Amino acid sequence: MTSAADTAPSPADIRTDYLAQMRQKRMLNMILLLIFATLMVAGFYTADQRNAGGFWNGWRHILDFPADVVGEAYERANLLPGYFVKYLPSLLETINIAGAATLIGAMLALVASMLATRGLAPAGWLIAPVRRLLDILRAVPEIVIALVLIFLLGGGPVPAMIAIALHTVGALGKLFSEVNENASLKPVEGLASTGGSWMQQMMLGVVPQVAPNYLSYALLRFEINIRASAILGFVGAGGIGYDLRNTMSWGQGKFDEAAAIFLLLFAAIIIVDQLSSYFRNRLTHGKAYKDKGAVL
């Protein structure tokens, strides 16, 4: 704009310059928005074409199935408590799959995260391969490992537990190592100077600093894992998901048991979510947070 070196740009120049820039930016935003809208519409159209039942016919029937389930459950409401008792062990199995998987996964992730953090790893060359391994573990959907393990080990809760635990190692390992990077290295150096082993340096020097964050992340994972465990049950890995699939396959007229399972699963997820968010709030904000009047 400024042709001569000795004159500063006039206010009018700045103004036109600014407006031109704004126009260009707005133009770019419009184009991006248009591309996005086209992608959404085209994507929806493609998905609709590829679906067995179309959206425009289906949405009117969207409530048919819930209505059947609710209707039948309401009709035979007196049977529901019995079903709750009947399916409680399955629910417990689903929760146990998630619980054990989270615990095992978190313990392995703890070690892996130390190995993947610069400054904490006992050997520098370990960092890159451990990180890649965690990336891969995170990228594999649980169902892939679970289906293969079901083929090898037969059905039941163990394949689901291993599958979820492996994914948990990947997910938590990354989060843990991010937490580790913020940990102070002074305690580690202190322990090293007294001749503490690597294990001692980590357990006594790092873990006390990062434990609240670890716990908070692990609780969040537990919430996610309960859902995953129910889904894996649905493909044959035991627990309440498996029962849900069976009761669903009995078809119309027998949906009252499915309704009981829906309710159990819903209640379990809500309760675990609430409990875990309560504890996570306490971990991150301390006791005082609750006293200030924050609810859950």
Added chain:
Amino acid sequence: MTDAATYAAADRSLTRKRMFTLAAPAVILAYLTYVFVAFDVAGLADRVSLSNMQTLVSDTYSYKVHVTRDNRDGATSVAIEGERKGEYPEGTAPDWVTLADTTRVDLANGAFITLGETTSFDIPGYGTVTATPGRSGVNATFPPGDLPEWINASKNRVAITADGARLTITRNRTEVFRYFYGWELFFFTLDSPFHGKSVTELLSSGQYGAIWSDFWSNKMWRHADVAWALFETVLMAFLGTFGAAMIALPLGFLAAKNFTPLGSLRFAARRVFDFLRGVDGLIWTIVLSRAFGPGPLTGSLAIMLTDTGTFGKIFSEALENVDDKQIEGIASTGAKPLQRYRFGVIPQITPVLLSQVLYYLESNTRSATIIGAITGGGIGLMLTQAIITQKDWEEVSYYIILIILMVMAMDSFSGWLRRRLIQGTGEGTH
């Protein structure tokens, strides 16, 4: 507080902490023991199927070619993996099989088999086994001495496992399996003229269109279908994630304290989010697949419903944390309410929302694989189908690798987009 009291309090606190450090591992151990007993982990050793494991591993890195002689009509056929799709055209065979009245099959290390009325297997270092299947069973003669453990012979069936090959003779058919490393027919099937050509030959032939279409329509590996399935999975994640974000944004305003003074409305919006999240993707998938049938649309809508709940919660929290000063500043210039939202609120929350949404895009690619396996669509469906047939394990491995690559690609793509968009916007937070 006196010194003594302070010491006592510190002592108690230390004891409590010490108890806790001891108790926590003990509780964890007790819980894991209980779970392992409940899941019967000890009995796992009996349940694990070693033969299945062997099939899975060996199928992943090798394939076998079947040479089959029908003993009733004497017809001989050669087929890769014994599948129709991998059958050699009538009268042709790989160079280690010589088709004639008595077909000769050459194996590794100088061993060979001749298939005819009488089958003979010449095994270097052992001798020749001959077998004649007839009405009374399989009459086999072996070199003198005890049968080695790799020969399994009974009246009706003789099975010999040799170096990289296997011979099975029954009354109805004589079958030779020869094992090779790699994935069979990955690029071209046998009916393609390009099968068995080297890369330089293909490059110099100039028929790129035909080469591509033969590869793309490969009946064995179905590259076109696989690519489409991957696309469908990504599509489910894309539609679900961004659809949910678009629905959740206005609802998020309803649930935020500083934008919705009406308590009951706020309460209702929050309970809707809790409900959507609590019902969970699994149940939404089941409910929706009843209405829409299997397919990518069902998967997209299931992801959309679940994530509307999640995003609604995250968005409303982000909205409650916006800085009022910016809105006041916009209002002081005489902006109308809509303009206040557009220029006062949206720039503040865009980075938070975008980074959350893009983060979920990656995680939803995984969910879409799982939902596809349940409701039928995308790569999840192909994977479950390949596993159910229990024989195409090389395809299972292939799909698993593709799924991992797909998720990693989505991960880096969403990370890239996050950096670009959030830095590119430049407004609001840094």
